Amino acid sequence: MHILILTQNYVPEPDPKMHILGKGLVKLGHKITIITGFPNYPYGKIYPGYRQRFWQREEIDGVGVIRLPLFPDRSRSVIKRSLNYLSFPLSASILGPFLCRQIDIMLVYHPPITLGIPAWIISYLHNIPFILEIQDMWPETLPATGMVSNQYILNRLKKLAMFTYSKASAITVISPGFKKNLESKGVPAKKIHIFYNWAYEGDFSTADPDIDFAKKIGLHKHFNILYAGNMGPAQGLHNVIESASLLTDIKDLQFVLIGSGIDYSNLEKEVKERKLKNVHFLPRLPIEVMPSIYAIVDVVMVHLTDDPIFEITIPGKTQSCLLSGHPIIVSVNGDAADLVVKAEAGIAVPAMNPSALASAVRKLHSMSPEERKKMGLAGRDFYFRNLSPEVQIKKYEQLFKEVINGKDISNRR
The missing domain is CATH 3.40.50.2000 (Glycogen Phosphorylase B;)
Structure with missing residues (x-):
């Protein structure tokens, strides 16, 4: 399989889950392409060694990476944070469909839920199914973290979330509570799969005290x-x-x-x-x-x-x-x-x-x-x-195969 992963953040940023997944799937014989932003999290500044441009290709541990421009930010400013969460989806919507070829399936790593827009566009243009992975439940988590309290914005994000859920062929969540939350919103239970996270560090041996x-x-x-x-x-x-x-x-x-x-x-x-x-x-x-x-x-x-x-x-x-x-x-x-x-x-x-x-x-x-x-x-x-990657990556592989074999394109049109 050629699997596209759409994620706003990626290594060397300190959320390595998608990289661990990508490396694991490469070892299982699959081709992996990542569409992501230029690294800036958690400092809100582009990392040394990177310079923003229309796109940049690199390979990390056998995983192909396409980086697209975004507005870097890590402040309390609602406007700046919104620009961060809107700029990468805009880049991915415009450039993403033309920078990847012969994709079989796409995994979309959320948050932010604004990735639902390029997810649908790429899915539609390439005629492929996508799976949505939910790490944070939007919009509920936004007022809880103090990020957004404006009810108009929250309502718009809720509609975007529901649109994205409807277009996804499957949804993975990190807890039983997330599954219940989606079911209460009318998402079919058979569409939702609980895949627990593994450790940020991947599997590691306990070290001797230094x-x-x-x-x-x-x-x-x-x-x-x-x-x-x-x-x-x-x-x-x-x-x-x-x-x-x-x-x-x-x-x-x-x-x-x-x-x-x-x-x-x-x-x-x-x-x-x-x-x-x-x-x-x-x-x-x-x-x-x-x-x-x-x-x-x-x-x-x-x-x-x-x-x-x-x-x-x-x-x-x-x-x-x-x-x-x-x-x-x-x-x-x-x-x-x-x-x-x-x-x-x-x-x-x-x-x-x-x-x-x-x-x-x-x-x-x-x-x-x-x-x-x-x-x-x-x-x-x-x-x-x-919970280890060895256990979970095989579950991802099986879900990808099931979605491809049973894909229904009509619900994404």
């Missing part, structure tokens, strides 16, 4: 609770700082917050103002460094704010935490907590409840290393049996 590295980044001789990822309104990390203030009596304890985002500076400022010594910040690190980080921490954490949309969301870092070999504190309501509890890999606490989070920390701190290791190993075992 003491010198731990000393260098301030993690040596601490009981480290790690949060790694985006730091924005959706993550609600002020709750972690509040919890830290309840744990100052545990002298070796520290929360380690690694990442970037629009709340990073405010979080740092709050910690300094409250004179907390048990919250340690590090900037976003390359994904390939994360296994070394996991080797020198004791507990990993998944954290989102309290919003109904997040009850049906499983953040991608959940899988990384399962693979880390450490017990997990999951401060999220709903599907993510259910997954961790099912794996017997950690403790679930109500979202945005600092006292409950502090109690979970105390419980894990009081456990023996053997007890914590048992939890961590249970998480890794669950991951390899159910």
Whole structure:
């Protein structure tokens, strides 16, 4: 099969799922072409070594990549963020159909839902089916993250989402809650497939602790609770700082917050103002460094704010935490907590409840290393049996074949 993947972000940006999928499908004998933007996430600036032009072709690990221009942004400005989410779909709609040839099927990686426009255009002009992969439920997630609150815009995006669902031959979602959400909107259940995410880092072996590295980044001789990822309104990390203030009596304890985002500076400022010594910040690190980080921490954490949309969301870092070999504190309501509890890999606490989070920390701190290791190993075992790329990529391949063999072009006209 020649499979086209339409995604606004792609490696070297820090969302490698489509690259891991592409590499895996190449190994299975398929040809993969990616249509994506010039790399700019999460900094809002084009990466060094790239320069915007009408298009650029490259090959990464056997995967063909076509990069198209966009408006780079990572700010709180609704106008600038809208331009980011509209510019790449516009480029893909105009240039995409002419830059790919002899495609059998297309996978569309959403968000943003504005990719539904080039998805339909390319599908129509090339007479091919497309599968929509939903990582975030739009428009519901937009007000929850503080990105958009204008009801007119939300209603327009809802109509675009419904249009895209109707034109897709199949839809993959990352959680049972997403499936229920789509069914409540009238999307046929047989069209929806639950494909859990795998770890951002791909499969990795647990590394031996590097003491010198731990000393260098301030993690040596601490009981480290790690949060790694985006730091924005959706993550609600002020709750972690509040919890830290309840744990100052545990002298070796520290929360380690690694990442970037629009709340990073405010979080740092709050910690300094409250004179907390048990919250340690590090900037976003390359994904390939994360296994070394996991080797020198004791507990990993998944954290989102309290919003109904997040009850049906499983953040991608959940899988990384399962693979880390450490017990997990999951401060999220709903599907993510259910997954961790099912794996017997950690403790679930109500979202945005600092006292409950502090109690979970105390419980894990009081456990023996053997007890914590048992939890961590249970998480890794669950991951390899159910969530790893080796398991999931074969499911994608099978779905592609089923859609091609049973494709119905009429619903896309």
